[in-house]
Amino acid sequence: MTLDRFRGTALARADEWLALTDEDLKRRAVRAAGDKDVDVLVSLTLAYLSQQGQRGVLTSPRTVEAYALGVRQFVAYATDHAVNVLRPGRHDAQRYVQAMLSAGRAPAGVQLKVAAAGCLYRALRWAGATEADPWGDVRVPRDPTSGLEKRPPYTEDELVEVLEGADLHEGFLLLLVAHAGLRISEALALTWADIEEGARRLHVRHGKGGKARRVAMSARLARAARHFRALHAPGGPEHGRYRPEGRAPEFVFRYATQQAARYHLGRAFRRAGVEFRGFHPGRKYSGTRLLQQVRDFGRVAAHLGHASVDTTRRGYALLAVDDLKDELAGW
Structure with a gap:
């Protein structure tokens, strides 16, 4: 055989x-x-x-x-x-x-x-080929530098610059990452039925580890979703424009690969003169901004789809250096 x-x-x-x-x-x-x-x-x-x-x-x-x-x-x-x-x-x-x-x-x-x-x-x-287990006692040192330091989030100014020059398609994709905090694989898996613009809510059906979750949308993302649906959903005037892979019409994006998403979003960054560092800095922007507003790692972890708050704390959300300034003012 x-x-x-x-x-x-x-x-x-x-x-x-x-x-x-x-x-x-x-x-x-x-x-x-x-x-x-x-x-x-x-x-x-x-x-x-x-x-x-x-x-x-x-x-x-x-x-x-x-x-x-x-x-x-x-x-x-x-x-x-x-x-x-x-x-x-x-x-x-x-x-x-x-x-x-x-x-x-x-x-x-x-x-x-x-x-x-x-x-x-x-x-x-x-397979019964060996009884060896050479990795049982192997030790890999921890990296003392946090993920936020090694690969920081996009700044507010960077995102503003990119969004100002982005077309509807590019802006919608970027907002899904930077406002909804979706992984790029989650964004590309969205169907039209997963987006509830009126309720400002997204349904991620197969997140990391196969976990489903509901994700709140910002007002700006909800507007972008509504406009994108009007143009690109089945029956819309631009339906099928982004369809190089011939995906089923129920999917929001007509391509399924990260390479295609990188191509489209990379163009918007280049036009704005901003370095495109991938999709995760957008998720980190979402986590950091949300944490500074709600000051609750648990809620931010739920928004990002993290199973552990420690994941959020180590690499995705950072409190401002002077976060306790107001609390300490009367000491």
Whole structure:
């Protein structure tokens, strides 16, 4: 049987491995590890992820992509440094971590690579190819610099400059990120039925971890949504204008990829002479501005769709330096 490694759904990819007998499963995994056959090892890891991972076949495409890349990078390292994949040395895993840190990779990025490599070894144990667990005692140092310092939010002035020169489509997309605080994947997944302009509310049906939530809209975002619907919803005069991928008409945006969104929004930033630093600085703007108004990390975390307030506190919302000035005035 020849494994069709990347075509089809996650379930179809897993079925290619599940159709094997236990003996054949082990034999193929052992051979792939011995040969350092990266394509087969990625396929095995993704099959395991879809069957035994926390979210199974519902694992997000971004996680699948990140784990596939992480496995490829670890196998490349193992090849270059003569690491025995099935029987790694006691210090091999920690040396891999130190090599990435020495090359300048941030601790958060290293942690993701460790997670991917750890998933590879869980897959190999699942296949019966090894009992090795080299990542159990590996330590990745914490990054003392907060996410807000490393990648700060857009400023009010920057957003004003961009929005002033943006067309309706660009402005609506930017407001979904910077006012509603949506992840770009959440914005691109919106359907017309998810937007309630009158109630000033959005319905995110599949947020991070598959969680749904309701998100309040600013008055400006609600107006932009109403105008965008009038032009681009089915029956509108501009319906289908942004349709390079031929998506179903119920989706608000006619494209589904972050690359397409980056292209459209990047144009607005370039016209305004503002550096486009991605979508997350917009979410951080939303979190920081909202926190300064409500002073409640829990409410801001709910708005951004964070499962933990600590995530919001560490990387998405920052109180003003003189936040306690008024409270201390009478001391």
